[in-house]
Amino acid sequence: MTYSLCDRRPEPTLERLLADLVPPPRFAEARLENYVPDPAHPSQEEAKQRVTAFAAEIGRPRGGGFLSRLRGKRTEAARGIYLDGGFGVGKTHLLTSLFHAVTGEKVYGTFVEYTDLVGALGFQKAVDLLGTSQLVCIDEFELDDPGDTLLMTRLIRELSDRGVAIVATSNTLPDALGEGRFAAQDFLREIQAMAERFEVLRIDGEDYRRRDGVTEIRTLPAPVVEEHAAGQPGATLDAFDALLAHLTKVHPSRYGALIDDVAAAHVTGMHGLTHHHDALRFVVLVDRLYDREVPMLVSLAADGDAAQEGVLEDLFSAELLRSGYRKKYFRALSRLASLANDGRALAG
Known part of the structure; x- marks a missing residue:
């Protein structure tokens, strides 16, 4: 059975909030x-x-x-x-x-x-x-x-x-x-x-993730993403627009609990964002997925020819990338490229 992040409404207890005050799994050995x-x-x-x-x-x-x-x-x-x-x-x-x-x-x-x-x-x-x-x-x-x-x-x-x-x-x-x-x-x-x-x-320095040559957000055909989600234990599958709408109903501090036990996140229909309110919430989700080393398999929106592999370009509009949040957005692009690369490797 394939699950959806949109079906989850986490309500972490105070004990959970306190237990989470430790470094995330990605940095457990740092x-x-x-x-x-x-x-x-x-x-x-x-x-x-x-x-x-x-x-x-x-x-x-x-x-x-x-x-x-x-x-x-x-x-x-x-x-x-x-x-x-x-x-x-x-x-x-x-x-x-x-x-x-x-x-x-x-x-x-x-x-x-x-x-x-x-x-x-x-x-x-x-x-x-x-x-x-x-x-x-x-x-x-x-x-x-x-x-x-x-x-x-x-x-x-x-x-x-x-x-x-x-x-x-x-x-x-x-x-x-x-x-x-x-x-x-x-x-x-x-x-x-x-x-x-x-x-x-x-x-100072360069983004260390670029040392692996990962600089682009590589996408997969939508049927491949959906098929992999159906066969992957602990996978979630969400349409991008539905996921963005769901994130408005969950406080960003709970995005970590939102992805509890998720082995891989699959998102279809990804497209560019032009509004801060959608973009900033998605940035927090990407951060939590990255912290917990959860691979992402993503496909483009239909007008980007979802049946083909490709590159997700202009996820954040030029106006967003010139704003006071630009460093957050650039960090998210780097992390998303890494997670999508992990997802493509997972899909073989």
Whole structure:
């Protein structure tokens, strides 16, 4: 029997939300020792060395000892690291490697997973829970709306004040978060206050996925996609437009639960996107599929001659690729090309 993602409406429990605060399967074996910097880009080796040193620093006393408490001084606020760079330069590998290198209490999640956790627990309970950690790792740090800006800047400030080390990855510098998306100048003070908590490490380089020669989103004929879905245990099969409509009914923080136990995702009728609301939700789904190493088998829409193999071009319109979300879109294109390549290999 072939299943559809559109039939799923995940309602993860609080226990599930907490259990998910660990690195995804794709990076379960990521370690500082197996991060291989590109010699052509020295900033990668520099970032590796700094993250290695930072891991050794976590857990050391930072003030706030017995004498400090007698004098009424607060614990020194912890500083964090902000890994900035283009997609595919190894930021997530370094972040997960740091997580594995730290032996104390720690949590790891994407930006949207933390906002969902705060929504489920309430702000103060979330601070109290996360505040017991030595390290909080935040992947894919993006501020797409004013509400998230205020929430996450306050969360980081309060955790930092408690001595929690925070390390984040993003494609946008801290003082440029929200740029081109909403009136960031209205929240400049909050953004700058958050940025002051981080040491920024800029990482240059080429997308490592291109080293395998995978640069295009290769499609399969629709009958091949459908036939493979019917014969693949744990497969899902969805029409692209129906899937986009379904994603509007599921919070992005639940897209991980949406693909639980999916062995391969099959999507037919793929075509270009012109609106941010569809494109951004699909980006999150691609991210979760990539994190969980779920291959994708895709076919083009009928006007793209679905009976033939081909290349999915212009998934995101030129206008989208010029927007403030452009780095998200380019990352998704790279990851989708990799997943589609895995799918074609699976189909033989």
